[in-house]
Amino acid sequence: MRANVPRDFQLFVNLVDFLQLFIQKTETKFILKWIPTFVAAISDSVNKCSLISGFYTLMGTVFSLIKRTSYFLVFLVFFFFIIKKCSMHIHN
Numbered sequence: 104m105r106a107n108v109p110r111d112f113q114l115f116v117n118l119v120d121f122l123q124l125f126i127q128k129t130e131t132k133f134i135l136k137w138i139p140t141f142v143a144a145i146s147d148s149v150n151k152c153s154l155i156s157g158f159y160t161l162m163g164t165v166f167s168l169i170k171r172t173s174y175f176l177v178f179l180v181f182f183f184f185i186i187k188k189c190s191m192h193i194h195n
Contacts, residue, residue: 123160
């Protein structure tokens, strides 16, 4: 895969660098609500252009943020809370 204009690829590399810094430096409470949207968009881009490493770089940056903030732990706690509530209603 090649960029039609070499400057397009350099622009993409610069955008990836900017987004990496932005994600790393921005306060996490502003980014967390955008994780599902961002991951979906990057996944779509990877499916269309799997040879472009910048998409994997961005995905790695987001996964680092997810790990650092225990993003899925919130969903896990909520899930167990719902299960507990449902089982209480079933047994009553």
